[in-house]
Amino acid sequence: MSFFARFAQNRGALVGLIILLMIIAMAILAPLLFPESPWRMVQRPFLPPLSQEGFPLGTDTMGRNVAAGLMHGAWVSLLIGLVSTSVALLIGVPLGAIAGYYGGLIDDILMRFTEFFQTIPNFALAIVLVAIMQPSVTSIVLAIALVSWPPVARLVRAEFMSLRNREYVEAARLVGQTNTTIILRQILPNTLSPIIVLASLMVATAILLESSLSFLGLGDPNVMSWGYMIGAARTVIRQAWWLSFFPGVAILLTVLALNLVGEGLDDALNPKLSRER
Amino acid sequence: MSDIATETVLSIRQLSVALPKGADRALAVENISYDVNRGEIMCVVGESGSGKSMAANTVMGLLPKGVRPIQGEVIFEGQNLITLTEKQHMALRGLKIGMIFQEPMTALNPLMRVGAQIAEVFEAHGKLTPKQRQARALELLIEVGIPQPEKAISAYPFELSGGQRQRVVIAMALALEPVLLIADEPTTALDVTTQAQILELIRDLQRRRGMAVMFITHDFGVVAEIANRVCVMRHGQIVEIGEASEVLDHPQNEYTQALIAAIPSNAMPPHRETNTTAPLLDIKRLNKVFRSRGGWFKPSREVRALDDVSLTLARGETVGIVGESGSGKSTLGRCVVRLEHPDDGELLLDGVNLSQLKGDALRRERHRVQMIFQDPYASLNPRTRVGMAIAQGPIANGTPKAQALKQAGELLDMVGLGASAVERYPHEFSGGQRQRIGIARALALNPELIVADEAVSALDVSIQAQVLELLEELKQRLSLSLLFITHDLRVAAQICDRIVVMQHGRIVEQGSAEQIFLHPREAYTRSLLEAIPGRGASVAVTA
Numbered sequence: 001m002s003f004f005a006r007f008a009q010n011r012g013a014l015v016g017l018i019i020l021l022m023i024i025a026m027a028i029l030a031p032l033l034f035p036e037s038p039w040r041m042v043q044r045p046f047l048p049p050l051s052q053e054g055f056p057l058g059t060d061t062m063g064r065n066v067a068a069g070l071m072h073g074a075w076v077s078l079l080i081g082l083v084s085t086s087v088a089l090l091i092g093v094p095l096g097a098i099a100g101y102y103g104g105l106i107d108d109i110l111m112r113f114t115e116f117f118q119t120i121p122n123f124a125l126a127i128v129l130v131a132i133m134q135p136s137v138t139s140i141v142l143a144i145a146l147v148s149w150p151p152v153a154r155l156v157r158a159e160f161m162s163l164r165n166r167e168y169v170e171a172a173r174l175v176g177q178t179n180t181t182i183i184l185r186q187i188l189p190n191t192l193s194p195i196i197v198l199a200s201l202m203v204a205t206a207i208l209l210e211s212s213l214s215f216l217g218l219g220d221p222n223v224m225s226w227g228y229m230i231g232a233a234r235t236v237i238r239q240a241w242w243l244s245f246f247p248g249v250a251i252l253l254t255v256l257a258l259n260l261v262g263e264g265l266d267d268a269l270n271p272k273l274s275r276e277r
Numbered sequence: 278m279s280d281i282a283t284e285t286v287l288s289i290r291q292l293s294v295a296l297p298k299g300a301d302r303a304l305a306v307e308n309i310s311y312d313v314n315r316g317e318i319m320c321v322v323g324e325s326g327s328g329k330s331m332a333a334n335t336v337m338g339l340l341p342k343g344v345r346p347i348q349g350e351v352i353f354e355g356q357n358l359i360t361l362t363e364k365q366h367m368a369l370r371g372l373k374i375g376m377i378f379q380e381p382m383t384a385l386n387p388l389m390r391v392g393a394q395i396a397e398v399f400e401a402h403g404k405l406t407p408k409q410r411q412a413r414a415l416e417l418l419i420e421v422g423i424p425q426p427e428k429a430i431s432a433y434p435f436e437l438s439g440g441q442r443q444r445v446v447i448a449m450a451l452a453l454e455p456v457l458l459i460a461d462e463p464t465t466a467l468d469v470t471t472q473a474q475i476l477e478l479i480r481d482l483q484r485r486r487g488m489a490v491m492f493i494t495h496d497f498g499v500v501a502e503i504a505n506r507v508c509v510m511r512h513g514q515i516v517e518i519g520e521a522s523e524v525l526d527h528p529q530n531e532y533t534q535a536l537i538a539a540i541p542s543n544a545m546p547p548h549r550e551t552n553t554t555a556p557l558l559d560i561k562r563l564n565k566v567f568r569s570r571g572g573w574f575k576p577s578r579e580v581r582a583l584d585d586v587s588l589t590l591a592r593g594e595t596v597g598i599v600g601e602s603g604s605g606k607s608t609l610g611r612c613v614v615r616l617e618h619p620d621d622g623e624l625l626l627d628g629v630n631l632s633q634l635k636g637d638a639l640r641r642e643r644h645r646v647q648m649i650f651q652d653p654y655a656s657l658n659p660r661t662r663v664g665m666a667i668a669q670g671p672i673a674n675g676t677p678k679a680q681a682l683k684q685a686g687e688l689l690d691m692v693g694l695g696a697s698a699v700e701r702y703p704h705e706f707s708g709g710q711r712q713r714i715g716i717a718r719a720l721a722l723n724p725e726l727i728v729a730d731e732a733v734s735a736l737d738v739s740i741q742a743q744v745l746e747l748l749e750e751l752k753q754r755l756s757l758s759l760l761f762i763t764h765d766l767r768v769a770a771q772i773c774d775r776i777v778v779m780q781h782g783r784i785v786e787q788g789s790a791e792q793i794f795l796h797p798r799e800a801y802t803r804s805l806l807e808a809i810p811g812r813g814a815s816v817a818v819t820a
């Protein structure tokens with residue numbers, strides 16, 4: 001059975017994949033459907049949804065097109081979510097794996113280092129980092145990655161600690177495999193499930209973190225993001241619900257889709273489940 | 278016995294229990310009928326998956342989700358237990374029917390004192406005052422023979438040994454003087470000597486109280502020790518039922534005969550030529566101490582796992598290390614394969630001292646000593662295909678991948694699985710087949726020495742016999758040297774040339790298998806031999 005067929009057996013995952021593809025399509029089609037900058041004021045402000053042709057989702061406090069903002073924002077939100085999560089995984093997984101596998105002094109040193117990051121509140125650290133580096137997509141991605149890797153490291157460390165004394169790992173050690181091979185071939189594949197689940201949640205958190213930063217005015221001034229839209233609409237939520245509602249739904253759907261896809265990947269990667277069905 | 282054995286306590290009639298869809302068969306048990314009479318011990322014997330526990334679970338109303346009885350009746354004191362509601366079942370459990378489980382540690386609440394757990398049984402059925410409950414708990418603990426019962430009553434389960442915990446579980450089961458006692462593999466998790474004591478206790482209590490006992494086990498040795506009547510089950514059906522002596526001495530059914538024949542016989546180990554060539558493995562004064570890190574207020578604990586252990590093993594010889602849990606036998610095996618680092622002493626393999634090697638130097642020597650692990654489920658990576666699992670050793674040692682995989686196919690053929698197994702994942706195989714894979718993996722590097730740590734103790738008797746046969750055959754063909762670690766003297770007798778008995782990290786006695794069995798010198802060895810279940814009956818069994 002092919003990988004995709006196994007993946008598609010999980011209905012939820014398929015739905016998630018379709019939603020995710022739609023959001024990606026939105027991001028790609030945005031410049032074609034709304035060639036004008038989403039920052040441009042094109043109509044009078046506070047236009048409700050469906051009240052005027054060309055503005056299906058209405059306009060915001062400054063008369064900018066909400067539909068255009070939503071589609072252009074998809075690109076930024078996805079990019080920031082995926083890239084920052086990947087960077088966080090690149091830091092957290094090796095650190096956690098080494099700490100959990102070797103234990104002892106190495107573990108102590110790496111974990112104290114991790115705790116150093118954990119003692120500072122995530123959001124405060126992210127604000128400081130972005131403020132120092134100047135707000136831009138790169139600095140935001142980096143800041144989010146730097147504040148979100150510690151949980152990955154801790155999770156991977158815990159998984160490695162419980163797996164490193166399994167008999168099949170001992171067997172691998174006995175036949176003379178190197179530590180690197182054992183970490184990569186024996187233990188890491190067995191920790192994939194929790195990592196994938198955590199990663200799909202992290203993408204969601206990253207999107208929300210970016211929203212919070214934009215809300216505080218620390219977003220990239222050149223790109224429209226869902227977070228900025230919600231942040232800007234906060235003060236008028238009672239007069240113009242649609243300004244925060246549509247970007248909010250977009251974030252919700254993206255996060256949901258990512259979780260569903262993560263779960264489907266986990267099923268597809270697990271040889272036991274895939275053959276039993 | 279016969280005059281009191283007439284009163285039927287539990288009567289199972291044409292019972293069939295259905296398994297959920299997608300299980301390996303439709304019915305867990307099919308059309309089974311048997312009685313359990315007052316004052317007798319009825320043994321239900323079978324291998325794993327035979328459905329031997331299902332009837333007991335039906336009686337207790339403890340069937341797993343999705344499993345339900347579809348036909349027949351279970352009559353207990355005039356009531357059909359199948360039709361009872363959960364509430365009625367609950368009232369019956371503990372009060373009229375007591376149960377003992379396999380694993381005494383998980384059957385007890387780790388955070389409750391022993392006395393409180395026994396008292397809870399009375400409380401659940403609204404009996405006695407709190408003060409009386411404590412008093413009864415103490416009486417019960419005395420009855421089941423726990424040393425220092427006054428202390429034990431306020432102890433937590435972790436402070437007791439495995440045997441003592443099982444005694445507490447028995448005390449709980451007996452608290453309300455049940456008419457029927459169901460014991461589901463109550464001694465499987467225990468050492469031989471402890472097992473003998475617990476069997477003795479159950480038989481003794483059963484006689485004193487005139488209870489009916491339904492005893493579920495996989496071990497014919499235990500059956501010979503304890504049963505009045507036997508019911509042999511296979512694939513959910515009864516293959517044979519009758520008086521214990523009849524079934525054991527004159528089994529009618531082929532399967533029963535095969536099962537009884539598969540028991541490692543302990544009557545007389547076959548005579549073997551002792552090998553006197555230069556030793557392949559020479560262990561000199563090996564020591565290993567485990568230290569647990571102490572906290573601020575607790576001192577660090579030391580356990581001396583190996584205490585000046587010295588022994589030799591000749592090329593082509595099989596040496597058995599026998600001992601109970603905590604004897605240090607596994608630590609010795611793990612030191613020999615260097616999964617543990619011995620504190621001091623020498624471990625000479627063909628003149629090379631393995632004990633002090635480290636890092637890459639150790640990794641390069643590893644292929645010379647391989648290991649077969651105990652648990653066939655835990656010792657294979659669930660995400661690695663079987664062929665790869667076997668080939669990764671040679672690959673790590675420099676064999677090209679294609680060639681290593683081809684060799685893996687040949688090895689799988691040799692252990693009787695067929696080369697087609699290469700492409701499959703471990704979960705597609707049964708326990709016995711997995712153990713064969715483990716053996717193939719150990720052979721892949723052409724090791725000079727193989728350490729088998731309880732390699733057959735997780736398997737059913739008939740499978741165990743097959744795997745032992747395979748090992749024996751491979752040993753002859755490849756002239757393997759084997760260090761065979763086991764808690765089961767019967768198994769050791771079957772395969773070992775020499776036997777080493779260990780206790781508390783020390784070697785108590787060593788000698789040829791014959792010598793250990795027929796002329797044990799040390800008291801501890803004798804007590805181990807006497808504790809083997811079914812030893813008295815074994816002559817009749819093998820005759």
